[in-house]
Amino acid sequence: MVLLSDKQNASSSTFPDPFISARSKAPDRQAIALISDHGDPAADIGKEAAGGQNVYVRQVGEALAKLGWQVDMFTRKTRADDATIVQHSPHCRTIRLTAGPTEFIPRDRLFEFMPAFVNAFQKYQAKHHYPLIHTNYWMSAWVGLEVQKTHNVQLVNTYHSLGAIKYQAVPNRPAIANTRLDVEQQILEQANCIVATSPQEQEALRSLVSSQGHIEVIPCGTDIENFHVMPKSEARSQLGFQPDEKIVLYVGRFDPRKGIETLVRACTQLKENPADVRLVIVGGSDSTQADGDERNRIEGIVQELGLSKRTTFVGRVGHDRLPLYYTAADVCVIPSHYEPFGLVAIESMACGTPVVASAVGGLKFSIVPEETGLLVPPQDTDAFAEAIDRILGDDLWATKLRLRASERVQQNFSWSGVAAQLSDLYRRLLAQSIAHEMLVPVRSSDLSGAIVVPAKALTQ
Ligand code: UDP
Numbered sequence: 001m002v003l004l005s006d007k008q009n010a011s012s013s014t015f016p017d018p019f020i021s022a023r024s025k026a027p028d029r030q031a032i033a034l035i036s037d038h039g040d041p042a043a044d045i046g047k048e049a050a051g052g053q054n055v056y057v058r059q060v061g062e063a064l065a066k067l068g069w070q071v072d073m074f075t076r077k078t079r080a081d082d083a084t085i086v087q088h089s090p091h092c093r094t095i096r097l098t099a100g101p102t103e104f105i106p107r108d109r110l111f112e113f114m115p116a117f118v119n120a121f122q123k124y125q126a127k128h129h130y131p132l133i134h135t136n137y138w139m140s141a142w143v144g145l146e147v148q149k150t151h152n153v154q155l156v157n158t159y160h161s162l163g164a165i166k167y168q169a170v171p172n173r174p175a176i177a178n179t180r181l182d183v184e185q186q187i188l189e190q191a192n193c194i195v196a197t198s199p200q201e202q203e204a205l206r207s208l209v210s211s212q213g214h215i216e217v218i219p220c221g222t223d224i225e226n227f228h229v230m231p232k233s234e235a236r237s238q239l240g241f242q243p244d245e246k247i248v249l250y251v252g253r254f255d256p257r258k259g260i261e262t263l264v265r266a267c268t269q270l271k272e273n274p275a276d277v278r279l280v281i282v283g284g285s286d287s288t289q290a291d292g293d294e295r296n297r298i299e300g301i302v303q304e305l306g307l308s309k310r311t312t313f314v315g316r317v318g319h320d321r322l323p324l325y326y327t328a329a330d331v332c333v334i335p336s337h338y339e340p341f342g343l344v345a346i347e348s349m350a351c352g353t354p355v356v357a358s359a360v361g362g363l364k365f366s367i368v369p370e371e372t373g374l375l376v377p378p379q380d381t382d383a384f385a386e387a388i389d390r391i392l393g394d395d396l397w398a399t400k401l402r403l404r405a406s407e408r409v410q411q412n413f414s415w416s417g418v419a420a421q422l423s424d425l426y427r428r429l430l431a432q433s434i435a436h437e438m439l440v441p442v443r444s445s446d447l448s449g450a451i452v453v454p455a456k457a458l459t460q
Contacts, residue, residue: 029070029091032426033130034061035140037117038107039160040075042086042094044284044316051253052343053160056220057136058088063221063419065092069426072128074121076113078104097121104289107139108174114139118146125151131433132426134195136160138180141187148190152437154429155191159184159201161340164208165361166257169337188213192429195422197341198365216425219365220341221418222409227323227350229406235327241280246272246392249329249353251282251322251344254294259335259358259379261301266335266384268305272392277310282325284316326351330398331391337378339363346413349373349405354398356387366413372405 034041039053041061061071070091077084077096086094097120100113124130125147134156135144141157148155163180167173188194188205194215196202202215236243248267252258260281267279279302285295295313302311317325326332332348334357341362345355349366355373357363367373374390376383391398 029068030430031070031072031128031130032064032132032134033121033124033128034071034073034134034136035121035143036073036075036136037114037139037143038076038110039136040078040094040096041073042075042083042088042096044318052220052341053136055343056158056160058094059221059223059415060419060422061092061094062088063415064423065089066416067419067423069423072124072130074124076100076110076117077102095124106290108176111139111142111176111179114142115146118143121147122150125153131430132156134158134422134426135187135191138163138183138187141191142183145183145186145190152433154193154426154433155187156193156195156425156429157187157191158195158197159205159340162201162204162208165204165338165340185210188215192433193425195425198362200361200364201340204361218418218421218425219413220343220346220362221413221415222343222346222350223319224350224410224414226319227326227347227409229350229352229402230323230327232327235324239324239328241278241328244276246277247280247329247331248277248388248392249280249282249325249332249348250335251317251325251332251348252334253283254285254291254298256294257337259337260294260298262335262379262381262384263333264298264301264305264307264311265381266333266388267307267310269381269385270392271389274310277392279307279311280314280325280329281311282314282317282322322347323351326353329353331356331373331388333384333388334358334363335378335384336360336363342366345373346409350409350413352402352406354391354401354405356384356391366408368404368408372401372408 034057036053036057039057041054041058043054057073061073065071073094075094075096076099080102082096084096097117099117099120121143132154133144133147135141136158137160144155147153163177163184167177188210189212194213196205196215196217197220199217202217205215233243241247250260250263270277285291302308326348332353332355334342334345334355336358339361345357345363345366348355349372355367357367357375358378359375360378367375369375374387376387
């Protein structure tokens, strides 16, 4: 990965000036934009504000570049010393736009800086004429809708999280709630296509948001070359875990919505001898941010329940070492109250580790109950304990689950497969748009976004 600071960008002749069209450098590639307002694709994954969305945008971006697209991924700059441009591969880069103060701003207060984000993005749009913009999360969708007012762009959106579901479980809605719900409806009705990551999300959109608009289901994916089956004993010895202990694993952010408390409480109710069980909690936290509070709260519960000696807080682990943790575990638990997709489920299954998860959202799609893991009602401590016990207590069945879990991911959830489906969708949308333009006279205001789709992008 190559990091470019503002200064380097201005002075270096080796790297392209951000305002020079990608097409002038790589004429056979079509430039497209992915927008991720708060999920920086170049950020450390696993921190409070970095999770599935970052992974999705980054992996999709890199995989699309491998398929022949020129991919620019836009996010908001949150730290002054972060590079403005991060070049991930020759045809895929993250561009950090200045929109409001260059500091972390919680999502609930971010919307007021989105007009500035639009202005900053428009400078790139004017130079690169992205004919297709794929937005991620409702605030990016708002940005896309604004750009669509002045440019002829095909708009695709992935929600990642739906306010329409999230607010059902929240007693006090934040001030931004109504705006978010309005934008979620507008984008569904006005985008050229919504990408739902599971049939469950598609159903939720139809029943809770709008009956209008075009939706296609394309799941999230995982890097099956990185997350794959390895010998458990080897992973345990590398991580310093005992060969004979039962390992129950959590991977993810510290956020009350993730339901870590349910898992901790379930661990006190297991039939297994408590001395044989180790709870391993993987995920980053920062004492200056909201996830630090949740981490302290969970540590307090662990202590209060007398589980401290049997619990390991690992902290943030990169994707390079995460496969070792999944492999070392006997079961991975996802106790979320709500989970739009849940990348952790497919990462764990790819490593052959069965999953016990809440029967919510995309987890009902990725996990096949009794075949790759078990689904239980969210926040039901007894049900979690019982399900974990079933897997820990039956080695033969667990071996079958391991096999089916990894097969399911390989067949359905590789990033390359996901990117191929997205690439196909983009090509169809761009081809439709060209066909439409040939029938409809072009308005002069549309010319700045004129579409040039090279034969390669249309035929790959
Ligand atoms: N993650 C990571 N290191 C950690 C904790 C989490 O790399 O220490 C990654 C995890 O591997 C997954 C992502 O963060 O790719 C979490 O995505 P998921 O969809 O499960 O949850 P979200 O964070 O989007 O709510």
